[in-house]
Amino acid sequence: MSKTPPNTTTKVSSFVLMIIFITLALSLTALVLALNLVNQYPEAAVWLLLIGFLGLALSTYVLFQTRRRILHLKIETPSITTTIECKKCGFKSVREFQRGDYIFKEVEPCQKCNEKMLITAISREVKEKEHAPPRSV
């Protein structure tokens, strides 16, 4: 059996992670230094504060962006339902799709009249996105 190579696409480069954490550490140091120097050198403290906050914001943003990329790459599996109907008495039931199901396949007998039931639909429900443009456009 040949081995499937590990998926490198979803991995975050360790070099990038290292840079992010170094920036984070330096930013925190700058903030602590700023607090210590605020009385003696207020001008330098202002700069250190500025650098500290900028670095902190930047590294957190990059970290979240990298995480978002990984989450974004996951393939969503929509839920598929199979609708089964009894042509004689009209009894209808909906269940999860099972491999081997197809439209117009005869399945288990009806719970009410014992007649063979038929798959009449296999469909997926789609929830419209909240930010979808209004229909009046």
Place this chain on the structure above:
Amino acid sequence: MIAAMVSLQNLIAQEPFGDFSWILTIVFYAFFFVFMFYGQKIQMYVMIREVEGSLYKLKYMKDEGRKIAIETIKEIGKPQTDPTGRVDRFLEYFTIPPQSLDPAGIVWKLEHILDVRDVQFKDEVKLMAPSADETQINNLENTLEVASTLNYIYKVIRHFYLLGKKTLSYYVIIQIQMILPLIMREAEAYVSALKAFSHGQPIGDGAGALVAAKIMHGYEIRKVPKDNVVASVPIEGRTAYVIKAEGPGGNVGKPGEAVKIVVDENEGKIATISMVDAAMKLEGEEVGEVAEGIGAAIGGPGVDQFKIEESILKYRIPINAVIIKQDIGDNVSPMRKEIIDGVDKAVERIKQIILEKTKEGDKVIIVGVGNTIGIGQ
């Protein structure tokens, strides 16, 4: 821009930043010159990064496609040996279209090439999955074709990305960056098709086939070449020959061939042909909307459309088309509820067309076009 920069610089140069103002002045001038001379290069690097991000996604998609194809073959086909090598070979398969310098007779050449390709694909899948039945072989073939398409998309984008990086040409990068959102949409649609094909679920493209199946269900069917079924259905005193690809395996059949056979059998005495197919909707249109028109509603390489047009021209048969609208994502992913509702509307519309355009005793043909995966008859 320059005025804004200067005023900003003056503002920052004031107290309490006084001692550090020279640093800011240098930084501002540096920014100004860097953007003046290297602006386009920076823009290009941003674009390259954007393409790179999409390339990562495409790589993930094509790897998933390969993985799903291999897993499904192992699960269904129960091969004695590992199919990975064969799958990898299949993913690199290509088809060379016929030469079109002299276009006369090109349809038949294209048909032959597609037939050879089809037979070869089926043989290859049978070797990969010896335990699979006919329906499963069709589904596996579709799954592998989707995986192969994803592989191809990835390779083309990677080609332009690497070429852009190598040549640092703005125009190489910009052409791929501009169409990237559309390509990504298409690739995402194929990813959702993977699961549908591997599980044998009906897809949006099968809307036309489902319309035909709903009309012919319960009536006696017979097979017609190639991979099609036809049923004779009485509708309000008319006889409707309903044609669709043979399901429930992933199959589009050859509707052109089937129409020709039925027309010839009836010596051209057909009052009308109604074709129903899934069609791409424009942005802003509703999924599952039904529209009506004239002409042969059929996509693909064009061979079947050509054959149908030849048949109707020979006997001057009127042809109507009913389409069920959906976007590219819906077309290859599991069928949406809205499309199933659209199918019911299309059945009604077809019956209405037949009633309005034909009289009692007439013979009509209804063709449900599309991939019949997950749809019986």
